[in-house]
Amino acid sequence: MTPSTLALALLGLYVAGSIAYVYRWRGxxxxxxFGEYLRKSWPVFAPLNCVLYMAxxxxxxxxxxxxxxxxxISILRAHWPRIRDEAxxxxxxxxxxxxxxxxxxxxxxxxFRTFYRRGWRKFYLAWYGTPHASAQRLCPETVWLxxxxxxxxxxxxxxxxxGAELSLHADPLACSFRYHLGLAxxxxxxxxxxxxxxxxxxxxxxxxxxxxxYPHYARNDTDQIRLILMCDVERPMHAAGRAFNFGYAxxxxxxxxxxxxxxxxxxxxxxxxxxxxxxxxxxxxxxxHRGAYVLLKYSLNATLLLLAFLPVYAVLQWVxxxxxAALY
Numbered sequence: 001m002t003p004s005t006l007a008l009a010l011l012g013l014y015v016a017g018s019i020a021y022v023y024r025w026r027g028x029x030x031x032x033x034f035g036e037y038l039r040k041s042w043p044v045f046a047p048l049n050c051v052l053y054m055a056x057x058x059x060x061x062x063x064x065x066x067x068x069x070x071x072x073i074s075i076l077r078a079h080w081p082r083i084r085d086e087a088x089x090x091x092x093x094x095x096x097x098x099x100x101x102x103x104x105x106x107x108x109x110x111x112f113r114t115f116y117r118r119g120w121r122k123f124y125l126a127w128y129g130t131p132h133a134s135a136q137r138l139c140p141e142t143v144w145l146x147x148x149x150x151x152x153x154x155x156x157x158x159x160x161x162x163g164a165e166l167s168l169h170a171d172p173l174a175c176s177f178r179y180h181l182g183l184a185x186x187x188x189x190x191x192x193x194x195x196x197x198x199x200x201x202x203x204x205x206x207x208x209x210x211x212x213x214y215p216h217y218a219r220n221d222t223d224q225i226r227l228i229l230m231c232d233v234e235r236p237m238h239a240a241g242r243a244f245n246f247g248y249a250x251x252x253x254x255x256x257x258x259x260x261x262x263x264x265x266x267x268x269x270x271x272x273x274x275x276x277x278x279x280x281x282x283x284x285x286x287x288x289h290r291g292a293y294v295l296l297k298y299s300l301n302a303t304l305l306l307l308a309f310l311p312v313y314a315v316l317q318w319v320x321x322x323x324x325a326a327l328y
Contacts (some may be wrong), residue, residue: 006154007222007252009161014045014047015046017213018046018047018049018050019043019046019047019050021046021050022041022043022049022050022307023037023041023043026053026214027063027196027197027214027215028196028197029168029194029196029214029215030215031142031168036168040167040168040169040170040215041169041170041215042170042171042172045172045173046189047172048173048174049173049174049213051225051240052164052173052174052175052235052237052241052244052308053056053174054057054147055090055237055238055240055241055244056174056235056236056237056238056241057236057237057238057283060177060211060235060237062194062211063196063198063210063211063214064197064198064200064208064209065177065208065209065210066213067179067207067208067209069236070149070151070179070209070233071150071151072148072149072150072151072206073151073179073233074150075145075149076145076146076149076207076229077147077181077206077207078110079141079145079206079225080181080182080183080204080205081205082140082141082142082145083141083145083181083183083229084106084204084227085227086139086141086142086182087142087183087184087227088183088227089138089139089253090138090139090157090185091131091157091225093225094133094165095121095123095259096121096122096123096157096158096159097121097214098259099121099123099259100116100121103262105258105259105265106124106257106258106259106260107262107263107273108122108168108257108269108272108273109122109257109269110255110257110268110269110272111171111255111257115166118164118165118166119160119161119164120158120159120160120161121158121159121161122156122157122158122159122230122262123135123156123157123259124154124155124257124258124259125139125142125143125151125155125156125157126143126146126154126155126254127154127253127255127256127257128153128249128253128256129249129253130253130256130264130275131143131147132258132263133260133262133263134258134259134260134262134263135259138199142229143209146231149154150298151233151234152179152231152232152233152234153176153231153232153233153249153252154231154232154252155229155231155233155236156229156230157183157227157228157230158227158228158230159223159225159227160191160218160220160226160313161219161220161225161226162220162222162223162225163218163220164220165217165218165219165220166217166218167215167217167221168198168215168217169215169216169217170212170213170214170216171212171214172213173214173248174211174213174235174246175235175241175248175297176232176233176234176235176245177209177210177211177212177228177232177233177235177244178210178211178212178230178231178232178233179207179208179209179229179231179232179233180193180202180207180208180210180228180229180230181205181207181228181229181231182202182204182206182207182226182228183203183228183229184204184225184227185202185203185204185224185226186220186222186224186226187202187203187204187225187227187284187326188201188222188224189201190219190220190221190222191219191220191222191224191226192218192219193210193216193217193218194216194217194218194219195210195211195215195216196215196216196223198244202226202228203325205241208216209233209293216285217250220295220301229259230305238326241253252269255268255269256269257269285315294320322324
């Protein structure tokens with residue numbers, strides 16, 4: 001076995017081990033089966049996430065984190081009524097509902113599109129260093145308050161309507177934490193998010209931080225809406241993790257989703273919107289020919305994994321050949 005083949009085999013073992021760790025041993029909440037894990041937890045990112053878990057500071061290696069580590073976060077709690085008023089004005093004017101309508105600028109959202117059918121709605125305020133022009137125009141006080149908290153990476157208003165549920169899932173990348181501030185909520189334990197087996201109910205003016213890469217789900221079993229401020233916030237990390245997060249921020253900008261035509265659209269979001277007709281055909285295939293759909297889905301996933309490994313193998317081959325050439 002050549003050194004490059006051995007290195008690739010070890011890398012493959014690490015990939016398999018990291019996927020197994022997240023599925024079987026990380027946290028308390030388990031998925032019903034490996035199939036649900038594949039659908040709900042982005043296992044393709046497990047190898048990278050395990051590195052980020054190790055780079056996370058020890059006090060933050062848990063599902064729910066004390067929000068006191070975030071410098072300046074108290075300003076949001078102190079001024080939550082002002083934020084609530086702007087959010088309610090947007091909601092009542094239909095701006096949150098508008099982003100979920102097919103054909104709207106904000107419809108093709110790679111990260112949150114599957115929540116639309118559950119009634120969940122959102123309105124972006126800022127995205128990795130850049131406030132949305134529509135947010136600056138429609139809720140300027142909130143945008144200004146967000147700018148006073150250096151640890152906020154992205155922010156939005158989100159609504160969960162009465163009777164709605166977001167099923168068990170985990171977010172893909174462990175480069176941030178999720179911050180929630182209750183604005184107009186039922187103030188009822190029947191409206192909650194469950195993070196790795198721990199239920200957290202929303203209350204007006206109260207906030208919490210959690211690691212969104214743990215399995216979590218949300219329910220609103222009341223007759224009132226749940227309106228919150230939701231942010232991606234800084235994950236406390238050692239130097240290696242901070243270096244990665246700097247690079248990730250550049251990639252994240254490519255995922256920017258507009259609220260209106262005046263907002264910027266990231267190039268990855270534009271690509272996602274461009275392949276919408278293909279996704280619609282896939283949905284039709286799923287309903288009519290489920291066997292063919294499953295075969296196509298797993299074939300594409302396997303091809304993507306193979307394509308991800310090929311550059312690594314090419315680099316290892318180049319290093320090996322360069323080392324041999326140096327000997328002569």
